[in-house]
Amino acid sequence: MLARGNRGHAVKTLQLDAIRLGFGELLGKAGADGIFGEDTEKTIEALQKWLKIEVDGIAGTQTKSSISKAKNNAGLKGTRNFNIHEFYCKGSNTILSGGMDKNLILNLETLRYELGNKPISVNSGYRTESHNKKVGGASKSQHLxxxxADIKVKGVSASKVYNQANKVFNTGGVGKYNTFTHVDTRSGRVRFTG
Structure with missing residues (x-):
């Protein structure tokens, strides 16, 4: 059980999980510092309310289990700041039966946090083969x-988004375009400009 006054790696992991689910802005200036203070307690309370579990500001078994389940289901249900419908194919209004890759959405929450909690717009998420061809996507596009996701961040230049995405999506793909940034969770590091 983690509560106010605890410190260390387990607290930092809890804070990073809160960021990946969209609650980073509540952690205050300290962020994921490994110290369970007032801001972390308030963050856990907000997270518990969102998870629809008992709200006590303590990360016990139920809270940890619910956080893990929410992370595992992020590709099907989204997170606090990303509704899964934002990732539906723009041509067919569908998504893969298994949903999006959970790490894509969790990393997007981290990117949002790292960019000052500015809203991220998803221009393109999942694409069917026919829609991918229609928009001129690569034959083995990660969108398939x-x-x-191709994204824009309100009030942040595409180059700044690209630079930060380079860190957050360290082992995936990041593409730099004039008006948007491409991010993906492929295996292996790939960088490109369009």
Whole structure:
């Protein structure tokens, strides 16, 4: 059980999980510092309310289990700041039966946090093969597998988004375009400009 006054790696992991689910802005200036203070307690309370579990500001078994389940279901249900419908194919209004890659959405929450909690717009998420062809996507585009998103961040230049995405999506793909940034969770690091 983690509560106010605890410190260390387990607290930092809890804070990072809160960021990946969209609650980073509540952590205050300290962020994921490994110290369970007032801001972390308030963050856990907000997270518990969102998870629809008992709200006590303590990360016990139920809270940890619910956080883990929410992370595992992020590709099917989304997170606090990303509704899964934002990732539906723009041509067919569908998504893969298994949903999007959970790490794509969790990383997007981290990116949002790292960019000052500015709203991220998803221009393109999942694409069917026919829609991918229609928009001129690559034949093996990560969009086909639910592993990619083309994004814009309100009030942040595409180059700044690209630079930060380079860190957050360290082992995936990041593409720099004039008006948007491509991010994906493929295996292996790939960088490109369009």
């Amino acid at each position: 597998y639910g592993k990619a």
